[in-house]
Amino acid sequence: MRSSVLVLNAGSSSIKFALYAVAHVTIDAVEICRGKVTGIGTTPAFDAESGDGQGLSHRPLDPSGISDHASALAVILDFLHEAFPDQKVDAVGHRVVHGGPHHFQPLLLTEANEAELDLCAALAPLHAPHNMAGIRAAQAAFPAVPQIACFDTAFHRHHPWVSDTFALPRNYFDEGVRRYGFHGLSYEYVSQKLREIAPDVAQGRVIVGHLGAGASICGIREGRSVCSSMGFTALDGLPMGTRCGQIDPGVLLYLLGEKGMSVEEVTDLLYNKSGLLGLSGISSDMRTLEKSDDPRAREAIDYFAHRIRREIGALAAVIGGVDALVFTGGIGENSPLLREIVCQELGWLGFALDEEKNAANEIEIAAPSSVRCFAIPTNEEIVIARHTARLAGYASSAA
Template sequence: MTTPLALVLNAGSSSLKFALYDIAAAPVERARGIVERIGGAPRLKAAFRADLPSVARDLASEAVHDHAGALGAVLFLIEASFPDARIVTVGHRVVHGGTTYAAPIVVTPEVLAELTRLIPFAPIHQPHNVSGIEAAQAAFPDALQVACFDTAFHRTQPWVNDTYALPPDYYARGVRRYGFHGLSYEYVSGELARIAPERAAGRVVIAHLGNGASMCAVEGGRSISSTMGFTPLDGLPMGTRCGQIDPGVIFYMLAEEERPIDDVQTLLYTESGLLGLSGLSNDMRTLEASGTAEADAAIAYYTARIREQVGRLAATLGGLDALVFTAGIGENSPRIRAEVCERLGWIGIELDPERNAASAEVITTSASPVEVRVVPTDEEIVIVRAAKSLWEAGDAACRPFPPDRRLSDTKV
């Protein structure tokens, strides 16, 4: 019997993350991995949830010089590992859905054209999301392509948290505070409702701390305010992004330093944040281990900005019932969590050092009025659930790999 599979793709500037799920019933993960260093010295890494060995191997640069080549390497692996399986739907993480898309949607030519139109709103992410969809369409012309949006979760924000103090025609044209990491916030909010429903029903701040970082005020499971705005550049300092900055600094760079606008964009997106402050790395693990004054200063700046945003978002909510840490740094760095919470006693947070060091589910004391939790995120499961639902709604049938699309001879 043919097993229907769903493939989830998350296309970055030089990487393609993927996850594979059996969707015959409730989604069951079969494999997860990444093709990294696309366009350079590409490498494929994958782990399987079966009696199959993990994979870590270099790929031929001439075959994997773009996202289509990376997808080819992924499909070759899938076909070799699951010869009887058929991919019936592909779910895509898309950073920007604009004002139009507030829910997952089947990708049609009209939808793809709209996502392409939104590239100026997220110039570092959206082009790669679009190219990932195009590559999947070419590989699976009969599969249902589904786009899931990082901005969708935040479309419930009230107007005062959604707008800028600009003439109203800008808001009408789409210049507004969109917020991002919505797939992560959707998952974490759902998990919190499952494991701590009384907290989830109240006032919650979620800190998604990874190479990209943001925070979100959630009330009753709905987004109220986010630290990110018009683009994923705003808000907290990140691995290589500066976060919040006075626009006058940009005017200074353009007018006084006469820097080309593309050069300024590159500086703010890829040469700033933890990397720019430390002069060492954008990887928090490297910074924590280095012990240099510059690394410690970068960490101090990072945690100070997070503390500030806890206060701002709590004020927006009118109080705080729970603070949740998630994503790579949030889930795995006791030091960052401790430094963030160190001066938040005024808001009702009393950290338990032993629980925090163990990355326990709850890292505050039993007497702490505000509960602080560590909740691992899973954006891929949010995407596959949406893709499965839309595929089932369309009464689609399992389709084989098209004969002219098989990848057995691909040089990867």
């Protein structure tokens, strides 16, 4: 049997997975396959592909049999056992969105620290409870296998105090009311990849935009996060697929007081009915908006681009300039239109795109005279696999 690391990313109605081969002598984990179960509790389906992108399975699942994360994980494990019988899962790595104020390194899970993570659920209500459900399903499936949590907040835990605090009485900061930043696993991967692609700028001043259904921007200097657009929760900063992004707190007081909305109603509004969906009234999906002739679709795209430019300008001021700009995430990697709109107004920072390279989604998309600009596909799973392999006693290391 060959040693493997299973990576799980449990969401509200899905589990994404990736299987990596590891060995004591390897320099890195090697992806065997990846896939997902979606539509848990509604219209479930299973998809899987090999590490080189070849389709392995695509099929609907019986809704009556896929009602929770445990039943979804069972489908994944049945597939892995049948497709790769020579692979033995020796460790499981989990994406956990929020580590709270105390956890900023990959963590071997125990009963005690799991209880601590449960307390973080209120800080990331869209993600944390489902992350923990995935962990418990994996523990039941692999009771003797180490389970490792890798935190999306960890990459940002070295911020200067001024980047993390709110102008509230200081005791709130001490209690954990602070800016945490998210998408850290993605930023960690991109920072590592940039050292391969452009080592001359990777240790300089880099701004990375993780742009997808969840979206944020991070200012990085000498390979370390200095400031992020996301804050106490994954609501702040940029507008997202269904999340509002930055909003005047007075609006929330107005909704609660004058409009008589409950906390639950405001929570639903901010997390599920705002962002690109709320602005356009059409869709939360950038691909749908780009194809639409409805002027509200273009207005939503323009607002998204406006907020991205605003954050880029702010982060450039914080990190003292910019030597490279990186687009990543589902939209950042795949939307030439959005990259074009964003960079059209960034000439004052030295940015200009090469139209052909941008249209082809090449890795480096800057014009010859421009400050360096990249579109780098992210890979959070390999980061989790590397951390998990190390904590489980293997020699896997970042490339």
